[in-house]
Amino acid sequence: MNPHDMTKRPGAHLVAEEFGVEDPWTLSDDHPPRDPLHLVGRMVAEAARNVDEFHGELTRAAESAIELLEPVGRDDHAGMYGWHGILRTTGPQIELLAARRSAAYEQLTRAVSTYHRLLPESDAEPASKAPLQSLGPAPEQTPRRDDDWAITDGRQLAALEAVATGSLRFHQSAVYGHTWLSDGDGNRPKVLAETAERLLADRLLEKDTSTSPYRPGQLMSLTPQGEEALRVSRTTTPRVSAALSRSNPASAPGSAVTNPTPVSPAGTTAKPSRSR
Numbered sequence: 001m002n003p004h005d006m007t008k009r010p011g012a013h014l015v016a017e018e019f020g021v022e023d024p025w026t027l028s029d030d031h032p033p034r035d036p037l038h039l040v041g042r043m044v045a046e047a048a049r050n051v052d053e054f055h056g057e058l059t060r061a062a063e064s065a066i067e068l069l070e071p072v073g074r075d076d077h078a079g080m081y082g083w084h085g086i087l088r089t090t091g092p093q094i095e096l097l098a099a100r101r102s103a104a105y106e107q108l109t110r111a112v113s114t115y116h117r118l119l120p121e122s123d124a125e126p127a128s129k130a131p132l133q134s135l136g137p138a139p140e141q142t143p144r145r146d147d148d149w150a151i152t153d154g155r156q157l158a159a160l161e162a163v164a165t166g167s168l169r170f171h172q173s174a175v176y177g178h179t180w181l182s183d184g185d186g187n188r189p190k191v192l193a194e195t196a197e198r199l200l201a202d203r204l205l206e207k208d209t210s211t212s213p214y215r216p217g218q219l220m221s222l223t224p225q226g227e228e229a230l231r232v233s234r235t236t237t238p239r240v241s242a243a244l245s246r247s248n249p250a251s252a253p254g255s256a257v258t259n260p261t262p263v264s265p266a267g268t269t270a271k272p273s274r275s276r
Contacts, residue, residue, distance in 0.1 A: 011051030047108035054101035169217030
């Protein structure tokens with residue numbers, strides 16, 4: 001459960017949702033000073049602090065303006081004396097604070113995305129064993145995009161499989177605009193919102209726009225292209241494993257195979273390597 005109230009500390013709330021930490025500064029404290037995660041972690045914590053400070057100032061300014069306008073609701077003409085002059089200065093202040101909070105929140109979301117990219121994906125498959133990530137031209141033929149990290153290291157396959165279960169929902173904050181995902185139990189899955197957004201842009205996923213993105217969230221499903229990408233990704237690993245087993249047959253019972261002679265790709269026999 002998130003320990004921070006989104007209406008009071010939206011910056012700390014977002015960091016807790018993304019990384020599961022109560023104190024944003026732990027993102028940097030858990031790493032040595034010259035580690036990139038330490039530097040970016042400080043950026044995340046500072047941005048979250050700025051968001052919360054501007055949000056607090058904006059909230060107080062808005063509450064003050066509401067108090068000034070209460071006589072209008074009561075039709076109290078005596079209490080309305082001079083209120084328009086006061087709002088003439090309060091209004092611009094609210095607009096300025098809202099703009100500063102919005103800019104701080106944008107900076108926070110960029111820092112959060114950068115921190116995600118630096119994190120080691122311990123639960124993802126190693127890159128050398130990762131299945132085919134997408135249908136289309138070879139990687140060397142396709143220009144790299146800034147969000148390619150969101151579908152690498154097994155993230156695309158994990159997202160497609162999560163959507164295939166029929167329980168992954170896409171949410172967007174009506175106030176701050178940030179996005180997140182939830183599973184069938186309302187919990188945060190391991191799939192990143194950035195991965196879902198990339199797959200939506202690639203037309204591998206689609207979302208049910210007949211429901212609100214805030215509550216209950218928009219249920220996501222696979223497009224025909226997404227179903228094909230999932231099928232290819234699931235069958236790639238078994239094919240590779242079978243090919244490896246054929247090229248390295250198991251020894252018969254009671255026999256031993258020592259120092260097999262490797263064969264080069266060109267078909268020539270290579271010299272066996274020396275054992276260390």
